[in-house]
Ligand SMILES: Nc1ncnc2c1ncn2[C@@H]1O[C@H](COP(=O)(O)OP(=O)(O)OP(=O)(O)O)[C@@H](O)[C@H]1O
């Protein structure tokens with residue numbers, strides 16, 4: 001059976017991040033994608049111009065009906081916006097026994113706009129982190145979670161260890177916000193070893209939705225039964241190529257090209273003769 005993946009996240013009308021990026025990533029990686037929308041953002045590549053949160057019960061029920069009918073091999077959370085939604089999602093994950101949960105603790109959009117209320121962070125940590133297979137903060141989010149600045153890899157390592165104590169089975173601190181020409185993601189699942197996944201930085205302003213795409217790719221790959229460390233490394237490869245081939249859309253931080261892997265097949269289909 002095709003692996004079934006659920007994203008619980010906000011809608012980005014610009015199509016580059018959130019639910020839209022997640023479903024594109026799921027499709028590009030060959031899994032069946034489902035969505036529980038938490039919030040509708042009025043958004044383009046330049047910023048977030050409005051946020052309309054859905055009632056927590058509606059979020060809970062979206063998760064419930066797809067889990068009961070279709071089944072969920074893995075799930076990810078993105079923008080959860082407020083405490084009521086965080087609590088509803090944690091309840092749904094517990095009630096429906098959802099395993100293989102990727103928690104992307106989204107606090108702000110790339111434009112700086114707030115996507116989770118400050119008072120909800122503590123609830124997210126308490127309710128959702130213990131249910132997570134992996135949490136995927138970026139550097140500013142990791143700093144909020146540990147309450148310390150991250151100035152170097154040693155700081156990041158200490159922070160990852162603190163986050164692991166909050167309950168998830170593993171943590172990856174993403175390096176997109178780092179200075180310098182390398183992008184280093186730090187992966188830690190306990191024990192003595194900390195893993196660093198290093199890439200050359202792609203120089204572009206078009207990185208809208210990198211975090212959503214990364215956590216959705218991890219979610220898709222673990223639904224197939226891939227080992228977590230390998231899934232994280234492969235997710236980074238997937239995002240890097242999607243940044244490199246970005247279509248240059250919009251006036252601000254443009255979206256990625258989620259379809260880079262299957263473009264040749266699509267082109268071949270379009271240029272082939274239609275059935276007679
Ligand atoms: N310029 C870049 N070149 C190569 N890889 C990048 C670049 N920027 C981010 N990445 C990779 O993309 C993934 C997401 O990291 P990032 O730190 O950008 O997440 P994020 O801040 O949560 O993104 P978002 O703003 O979309 O929420 C990581 O694997 C990171 O290494």
Ligand SMILES: [Mg+2]
Nearest residue numbers: 106138211212
């Ligand atoms: Mg992010």
